Amino acid sequence: MKDCLKLENQLCFPLYAASREVIRKYKPFLDEINLTYTQYIAMMVLWDMKEINVKELGNKLYLDSGTLTPLLKTLESKGYISRSRSSSDERNLMICLTSEGSKLSEKASLIPAKIGKCICLSDEEAMTLYNILYKILGNGE
């Protein structure tokens, strides 16, 4: 069998596996605030922006409406966001943070430090990883 097909010679596989392992580490902390990982990163955008439409949110998260529509309905049912059409362009669905959703950031702000303790990379490794990952993300544009 060709070496290029061995799992240990792939870059894609540890990328995929490490991504899932890190998300798995978030789970116990996210359970405490009743969010999934994808809901958490959507909330991160909202904590920052307060208001955004689905298209823009999708651009930031690399997700489309097929994923976001049900996810945002769930966040609405949890009381963290509101969903309403833009009056200036009815095609746009505006997502707004509720006060309940805003309040959630207090508890959430404790999570990054907790995760840092679980990952165990040096500051330099973390920075290097960050830069290479964004280089990969930049490739497609």
Next chain:
Amino acid sequence: MKDCLKLENQLCFPLYAASREVIRKYKPFLDEINLTYTQYIAMMVLWDMKEINVKELGNKLYLDSGTLTPLLKTLESKGYISRSRSSSDERNLMICLTSEGSKLSEKASLIPAKIGKCICLSDEEAMTLYNILYKILGNGE
């Protein structure tokens, strides 16, 4: 809003996003051999091992039977693998490569080079990334 909750200050997010972006780059090539990405990495293990049980396969891929059972049934229906209980221990389901599945590696072996052209990292960056990702994967053990 606290900076630690900004999306651009997370390491987990570019990891998650880059993983999906890379898998997305595989799609047109994997479509040609009628495999999804997860099916592809499962086949990689089989091209290497010829025979393996579900538990071991799950250990290698960081996946459990909830994901693998339906995936392996699909690969069986495509004729690439066979599924049969081990005679020495009926709890174990042995996955074996069929000749059809083995033949598939010829076409598949062309994919890594094609992907390499899409990712555009230097050899050094690729090696650095690989090592850091496996360091993350090693953390949990």
Next chain:
DNA sequence: TACAATTTAATTGTACACAATTTAATTAAT
């Protein structure tokens, strides 16, 4: 040897991902 504990897959249920299509609203072109 019984029987409790463990192990392996399968199953069930929830939540993404994402391609492809549909629907409604807006914009562009005639």
Next chain:
DNA sequence: ATTAATTAAATTGTGTACAATTAAATTGTA
């Protein structure tokens, strides 16, 4: 101003992920 093209979100359908439970086989132990 109509109609064609475009855009945004929702919908549909397939395939993962993964927690939790179940069922069957095996192993350990009194």
